[in-house]
Amino acid sequence: MAGTLSGFQIGEKVSFLYEKGTGVIVRFDVNNFIVVCDEDGFDRQFRANELAKIHGTEYHLPDDQVAQINEDDTISKMHHRIFSETPTGAKRPMDVWELDLHIESLIDSHKGMSNTEILNIQLKEMRSFFKKAQQKHVRKVVLIHGVGEGILKEEVRSFLAKQEGVDYFDADFREYGKGATTAEIRYNIH
Numbered sequence: 001m002a003g004t005l006s007g008f009q010i011g012e013k014v015s016f017l018y019e020k021g022t023g024v025i026v027r028f029d030v031n032n033f034i035v036v037c038d039e040d041g042f043d044r045q046f047r048a049n050e051l052a053k054i055h056g057t058e059y060h061l062p063d064d065q066v067a068q069i070n071e072d073d074t075i076s077k078m079h080h081r082i083f084s085e086t087p088t089g090a091k092r093p094m095d096v097w098e099l100d101l102h103i104e105s106l107i108d109s110h111k112g113m114s115n116t117e118i119l120n121i122q123l124k125e126m127r128s129f130f131k132k133a134q135q136k137h138v139r140k141v142v143l144i145h146g147v148g149e150g151i152l153k154e155e156v157r158s159f160l161a162k163q164e165g166v167d168y169f170d171a172d173f174r175e176y177g178k179g180a181t182t183a184e185i186r187y188n189i190h
Contacts, residue, residue, distance in 0.1 A: 033047065
């Protein structure tokens, strides 16, 4: 048991499931406690079920699973709402699509799923949603990612940064708090 406990290893980066923060596993203590050095340099004890592994900042499905995914087929029933903004000198209101990326909004149950599996579902939903919005020439989408640890937000913004003709920024604070990103899509219509 010197090197591992419940699948965790010394030196592995973890996040805390029931509070904000991350740390690195420094040792295993008696009674199955895992000692984690947190972001502030303090050693803290946790049970294995209170921690989640951080596998890195890039989350991808294994190549054999990627081949099985049809981006147009999402796991959820595309729970999103479409609404119109008030015209601001334009002839008609702008359609805005909104997608709630909280896992509870996407699938019926996520019990027993790892954080990486949950994140992969969220990112797949977002990519599919964004692709459909582009196909319909929607000019504005709101992606609700929540505040949390910020991993989903980082992944959402990393995806948006790679898209051509897309500007993104924090969504309206009064409506979404700090937990959403708005993306405006420009189309080259000739």
